Amino acid sequence: MMRFIPYVLYLLLIALYRTNLIGLFSIGGIEIYLTALIVLLVALNKDHLTTLWFAFAAGLIYDAPDPSLLGVHMLILVTIGIAASQAKEQLNLESVQSRLMLIVAGLFAYAIPYTLIYPTSGMSEFFRLFIRMAIPSVFYTAVVGSLYFMIQTGRFSYSRLKSIF
Amino acid sequence: MDWRSSWLKEKKTLVHTVVVFVLSLAVLLSGEQFTVITGNITTTLFYYPFHKLKSTVIHLTKTADDNAALSASVVELSTRLQTYNDILEENRRLRALLGFIPPDEFKIVPTEIIGVSGAGVPNTVLINLGAEDSLMANQTVINRNGVAGRVARVMNNYSVVYLLTEPRCRVAARVKRSREQGIIRYGVSQGMYLDNCPRQGDVVVGDTVITSGLGGVFPEGLVIGVVKSVEAPGKKFFYDIAVDAAVNFNGLDELYILTRGE
Numbered sequence: 001m002m003r004f005i006p007y008v009l010y011l012l013l014i015a016l017y018r019t020n021l022i023g024l025f026s027i028g029g030i031e032i033y034l035t036a037l038i039v040l041l042v043a044l045n046k047d048h049l050t051t052l053w054f055a056f057a058a059g060l061i062y063d064a065p066d067p068s069l070l071g072v073h074m075l076i077l078v079t080i081g082i083a084a085s086q087a088k089e090q091l092n093l094e095s096v097q098s099r100l101m102l103i104v105a106g107l108f109a110y111a112i113p114y115t116l117i118y119p120t121s122g123m124s125e126f127f128r129l130f131i132r133m134a135i136p137s138v139f140y141t142a143v144v145g146s147l148y149f150m151i152q153t154g155r156f157s158y159s160r161l162k163s164i165f
Numbered sequence: 166m167d168w169r170s171s172w173l174k175e176k177k178t179l180v181h182t183v184v185v186f187v188l189s190l191a192v193l194l195s196g197e198q199f200t201v202i203t204g205n206i207t208t209t210l211f212y213y214p215f216h217k218l219k220s221t222v223i224h225l226t227k228t229a230d231d232n233a234a235l236s237a238s239v240v241e242l243s244t245r246l247q248t249y250n251d252i253l254e255e256n257r258r259l260r261a262l263l264g265f266i267p268p269d270e271f272k273i274v275p276t277e278i279i280g281v282s283g284a285g286v287p288n289t290v291l292i293n294l295g296a297e298d299s300l301m302a303n304q305t306v307i308n309r310n311g312v313a314g315r316v317a318r319v320m321n322n323y324s325v326v327y328l329l330t331e332p333r334c335r336v337a338a339r340v341k342r343s344r345e346q347g348i349i350r351y352g353v354s355q356g357m358y359l360d361n362c363p364r365q366g367d368v369v370v371g372d373t374v375i376t377s378g379l380g381g382v383f384p385e386g387l388v389i390g391v392v393k394s395v396e397a398p399g400k401k402f403f404y405d406i407a408v409d410a411a412v413n414f415n416g417l418d419e420l421y422i423l424t425r426g427e
Binding site for chain 2 (some may be wrong): 011012014015016018019020048051052053055056059060061063064065066067068070072074075078084142
């Protein structure tokens with residue numbers, strides 16, 4: 001039972017971000033795809049089944065405030081979670097760069113259906129939205145992801161930060 | 166049974182993947198009632214605590230701001246109240262000095278007499294306040310002893326006051342003790358008298374006569390004088406009541422105008 005606690009905390013983090021923090025971290029509509037990032041990080045660090053069910057739960061949490069979309073994020077997140085988990089098993093992902101590349105690819109894969117959910121008047125508007133909002137959001141999220149990797153690998157720590165100043 | 170369990174173990178990942186996909190599709194394609202209930206449960210479990218936290222923080226922040234603003238207001242109002250109390254105390258002191266406390270909604274404005282006219286007893290005086298001092302006709306004029314008259318005409322810088330000794334200046338009055346009503350008039354031969362007081366009324370010598378407030382010119386309760394004599398002649402319906410004016414019209418030195426307080 002105890003092994004579920006971190007995942008519950010991740011889900012609570014998603015809910016916290018969506019309720020209180022999204023406005024704080026969004027820059028002109030460019031947001032952090034935190035839900036997708038957490039699912040991808042779980043896929044990179046945990047096994048296939050864990051990723052599968054966590055992505056399902058994360059999708060449920062994400063869609064909960066708008067029941068008309070309930071299920072959409074489940075499918076999107078489960079798909080990219082499985083894809084990332086498979087890619088991790090197939091590819092050599094020892095280096096941080098390769099992991100980051102997988103994260104960016106996963107975020108791109110997430111950004112396309114995520115943008116498609118928005119009711120747009122046509123393909124031109126979809127591309128405009130995708131270029132102006134989704135792509136910057138992918139890179140913004142990738143920056144947050146790289147920060148996570150830097151902390152994970154010890155390249156960014158409190159003692160190092162202290163030594164800079 | 167064995168081959169099934171071994172197959173499930175072998176294909177565990179595939180089975181889970183299919184189950185999750187089927188569940189996701191089922192949720193996506195389910196009816197509105199199911200999605201609303203599921204959404205509500207999930208929102209209550211995961212979002213509501215943060216939403217509550219956010220609204221509590223906002224509420225506390227707003228309360229803190231309100232508190233700071235109210236504290237500042239309390240300090241300001243306390244200071245103002247202290248000032249008002251000082252003014253009130255000063256006002257009471259001055260009123261006591263004047264020997265007269267005007268009705269609540271009135272304030273008193275001192276004025277100087279610049280001219281007196283009248284044969285024998287003064288009946289008209291000229292005062293140094295006029296329209297530029299916000300004086301208006303029919304404002305009550307008093308001195309420390311009681312009602313002296315009313316403002317009759319107002320010029321820019323001075324005004325004419327009809328004293329109670331002027332026959333055109335009549336005052337709605339009543340006996341303070343019995344509340345019998347009448348009209349204070351002045352006749353050159355009779356002097357001041359209380360007219361229109363029916364003989365069934367209860368009036369005795371020594372009763373104080375005050376303004377009744379009727380007529381709308383003089384406020385109620387100002388002292389006019391004291392009943393000097395009460396006579397009930399022959400078949401007359403009314404008493405003949407002579408009144409000693411509270412104000413000494415021959416010795417007027419200071420007058421005050423009663424104006425509506427601002």
